[in-house]
Amino acid sequence: MAQSVIVQVGQCGNQVGCCFWDLALREHAAVNKKGIYDDSLKNFFRNVDTRGAGDGVDISKGKICSLKARAVLIDMEEGVVNEILQGPLKDIFDSKQLITSISGSGNNWAVGYKFFGSLYRDQIVERLRQTAEHCDCLQCFFIIHSMGGGTGSGLGTYILNVLEDEFPEVYRFVTSVFPSGEDDVITSPYNSVLAMKELNEHADCVLPIENESLFDIVSKINQMVTSGKPGTTVKPESLVTSNEGGIKKKPQKKPFDTMNNIVGNLLLNLTSSARFEGSLNMDLNEITMNLVPFPQLHYLVSSLTPLYTLADVNIPPRRLKSSLHFVSWNQEGWKTSLCSVPPVGHSHSLLALANNTCVKPTFIELKRRFTKLYKKKAHLHHYLQVDGMEESCFTEAVSSLSSLIERYDELDATKDLPVEDQLRLNIVI
Incomplete structure (x- = not known):
């Protein structure tokens, strides 16, 4: 059984990661009623014998001493x-x-x-190696970070480089939270574009998550729950929320906990076939094989349903393949996986990953926001005073982003259609 390691970087990365672990424990508790350390737990957890015998407790005896997450938590603020x-x-x-x-x-x-990358490199490598040594068959590192802040974008992508150097044969999947246009961090366009260059060059797969889209999804859920319309009663425990998420709750203007839980559920669904049995399993390497035809075009759009379950409405699933338009040279670019274990609180679930040009508007908007700042050289001195940072880093980063947009332009089958007919994929709930 292959194992994966979660690397949580920065405030956002650790908050999302915390929700992931809370949901993972609840899921395994619902499936593994006897609490036996089995292969499904082994993917993301190791079993530590607290009596001093070390790892590797005899599974056949049904003993479970102490679960430890296969994770590394990194943040340059300790809060x-x-x-x-x-x-x-x-x-x-x-x-x-x-x-x-x-x-x-x-x-x-x-x-x-x-x-911080240079300062903490040895310590980061040591933590990663210690975690990797507890794996029998390490297949993937999942990095969770945000693009807008300093630690998530900077140290997060630095760690991506470290993983490529130290573990070149292990897949690098990155969950990147992109800032909204109304982001509180004025320098987020700089941070995001600089980070994009590293994602282009060193990640195997990137799951871009838009903060604005998450907020819209949660708002729609709340409207549905509070509307009082017939057929909108939500089943108990069917929302993508966790009990505590491991962090004490504070009043928030935006529902960050639920937003983070959506991302946590995305990662759980992505790995469910690797953790549980099913009639048609899929490994993580099959995702890169089937969905990434060109090395740099590895940004996968995710859609997850249901995010909640209505009590008195049964919506039959639709077949997606017949309604999708594939590129002419890959009409069979489709991979299906069937897992026998649904998420907690749901009778069924569907995760769709798509490698298509609908991510291009996000990159175009990011470049526009970057250019608006960079034309005025606003806040540039804060970056250039850091040792090893030169203005060429900015020009190279925006050039990398421009090249990526051009590649999507070349493959965009809708570019000659009227604007009103051009599609941008949104998560439908």
Whole structure:
């Protein structure tokens, strides 16, 4: 059974990762009623014998001593990690899985990548190796980070480079949270474009997540739940929310917990076939094989349904393949996996991954926001004062993004259609 390691970087990465682990534990508790350490648990957890005998407790005897997450938690501010260690998930992590500082990256990609990357490289490599040594068959590193801040974008993509150097044969899947146009971080366009260059060059697959789309989804769910219309009663525990998420709740203007749980559910669905039996299993390497025909065009759009289940409405599933338009040279670019275990609170679930040109508007908007700042050289001095950072880093990064957009332009089958007919994929709930 292949194993995967989650690498959580920055505030957003650790908050999303925390929700993931909470949901994963609930899912396995619902499936594994006897609490036996089995192959499904082995993918993301290791079993530690707290009596001093080490790992590898005899599964056949049904013993489970102490679960530890296959994870590395990294943040240059210690607040979120400390909250995790004081919350319900504290027992699944230990000090050998953590790297924290106190100063933060100041919303500056260069500080995260150039300064903290060099400063903490040896410690990062050691934590990654220790985690990898506990795996019998390490298949994939999942990096969870945001693109807009300093630590997530800078140190997150630095770690992506480290993984390629130290574990070149292990897949690198990246869940990247893209900032909205109304992001509070004024320098987020710089950070995102600088990070994009690293994602283009060093990731195997990237799952781009738009903050704005997540917020819209949660708003639609809330409207559905509170509308009071016939057929909108939601079944208990069917929302994509966790109990606590491992972090103490504070009043928020935006429903970040539910937004983070959507991403956590996405990762659970993505790996369900690797953890549970099914009539048609799919390995992670089959995703890259079937969905990434060109190395740099590895940005996969995800759609997940249902995000909640209505109590008195049964909506039959539709066949998607007949309504999709494939490129002429790959009409069979379709892979199906069937897992026998649905998510907690649902009778069924569907995750669709698509490699298509609908991600292009996100990149175009990102370039527009970057150019607006860069034309005025606004805030540039904060980056250039970091050792090893030069203005050429900006020009190379935006050139890399422009090349990516051009590649999608070449493959965009809808570019000659009227604007009103051009499609941009949104998650439908």
